[in-house]
Amino acid sequence: MAKHDIPYVNLPAQGREQLDDLKRILEQVVLKGSFVGTHDDLALLEKRLAEYCGTSEAVALNSGTDALFLAMKVAGIGEGDEVITPPNSFVASTATIVQVGAKPVFADVLADQNIDPEKVARAITPRTRAIMPVHLTGRVCQMDEIMDLAERHGLVVIEDAAQAIGSMYKGRLAGSIGHFGCFSAHPLKNLNALGDGGFVTTNDSAAADRMRRLRAHGMADRQTIDEWGLVSRMDTLQAAVLGYRLDKLPDVITKRRANAALYQKLLRDERVYVPSCRNEEFNTFHTFVIQVDRRDELQAHLRSIGIKTAIHYPVPIHLQPAAKSLGHEMGDFPMTERQADRILTLPVNQYMTEADVETVANEVLAFVRQ
Structure with missing residues (x-):
């Protein structure tokens, strides 16, 4: 029996290819001495991510999971609400719905593993507040039908685009079709950090500004806390690495x-x-x-x-x-x-x-x- 050596992922190969550049990036971050919450570093990455994804705003966070959570949070989804999503995703999609206090309502999928718009239509109730399609494997869901349902029923669409940066549907980029696009920069993703990372894309500048406050304890500045937040900002090192790898x-x-x-x-x-x-x-x-x-x-x-x-x-x-x-x-x-x-x-x-x-x-x- 022939023996092979074909890994599922090959992060060591990526590391070897980029090691000199990554050392330079690490040195720059260390010598600068600013590791978290650096507005200029994050702002530059956010500008580039928004341009790449075809939106006016991007908010850099510490994971794709927090991207989903904060998108729902700023959309006002909470106790008593229902969010429709597929049951074949990574657990984060459903878990974040539960964590904001809402109820996940599942809709079955098509042969290509993406959510079935007909099943979504059947799952809508008076309590439905949002649809969370998951662009599984890098294939964008059938978004025309989903956006039509959302418009007819007054629903928010939160794209779980964790696996789909750069993917398109009818010429439109993943994360730019719904009200929010939620991305992961986990080491296994096509755009990957050296640890956890994520971001939200949107054309809603007020929602983006609120997410930026919420990711840093809800602080408007060092002395003013507008609302109770959490720690979900992207580290400076990850922002620098993602900026390099975006190219x-x-x-x-x-x-x-x-x-x-x-x-x-x-x-x-x-x-x-x-x-x-x-x-x-x-x-x-x-x-x-x-x-x-x-x-x-x-x-x-x-x-x-x-x-x-x-x-x-x-x-x-x-x-x-x-x-x-x-x-x-x-x-x-x-x-x-x-x-x-x-x-x-x-x-x-x-x-x-x-x-x-x-x-x-x-x-x-x-x-x-x-």
């Missing part, structure tokens, strides 16, 4: 898209489901997810020959112990549940060679054709 993001996306295109070309077998890219989509492929039977066996086989994969996510949120009080059970969201047993995330990182992609694809095909 490299187009190349990262180009390489990941090339890897994904090669997978799509090679994995043409009825036993391997690969969601196609529609003409109106520009998918940045934070992840490349296939759907197969005997998923766990395939993953174990690939691991045994040195190919690392992941599963995003094996247990839907509505079936997690923390969600017990919501009253859901197996069968409530059949598409999500079926996908949870079949999804497998293949490596697609920008440091893979064409030979690596071909190796992974060939091993997958050899297994499913047994």
Whole structure:
């Protein structure tokens, strides 16, 4: 049996490539001696992020989770409100709804893993205040239908774009379509910090200004606290690293898209489901997810020959112990549940060679054709 060495992510390769520049950035931050809450440093990054994402405002925060939380907070979502979101996301989407005091209401997904607008429409009640579509895998949801529903029912749209920086739907960038766009800069993301980080995009300047106060204890200045806030500002070092890596993001996306295109070309077998890219989509492929039977066996086989994969996510949120009080059970969201047993995330990182992609694809095909 042939042995390979293909990691799922390759942060060491990124580190080696950028080490000299990162040392220089660290030295500049250390010698400047200002590590948190530096307005000029954050303001510059925020200006660039807003320009990149096609909005007038961006607010730099310490995580994508806080981005979701603060977007809902400034939108006035709280006790007694309902927020519609899919059950197949990372837990942060649902957890932040609970943390602001609202109730998560799930809507099932389409074959491409993104929320189904028809299911969203059925989930709307008099208590619904917002829709939180999740642009899973780097593919933007069907936002025309979602924005139409929001307009007709007077709802706020909070895009969970944690996996979708640079992705587009009908020429519009993720995070610029709804009222708020919430992004993560976790080390595993396409635009990644050296630790946790995140930001919110919006065209609402008043909401952005309020978020900036809330991220720093609610302080208008050192002597004045406008409202009770929290500590959610982005560190100066992470802001500097993200500013540096923002210049490299187009190349990262180009390489990941090339890897994904090669997978799509090679994995043409009825036993391997690969969601196609529609003409109106520009998918940045934070992840490349296939759907197969005997998923766990395939993953174990690939691991045994040195190919690392992941599963995003094996247990839907509505079936997690923390969600017990919501009253859901197996069968409530059949598409999500079926996908949870079949999804497998293949490596697609920008440091893979064409030979690596071909190796992974060939091993997958050899297994499913047994």
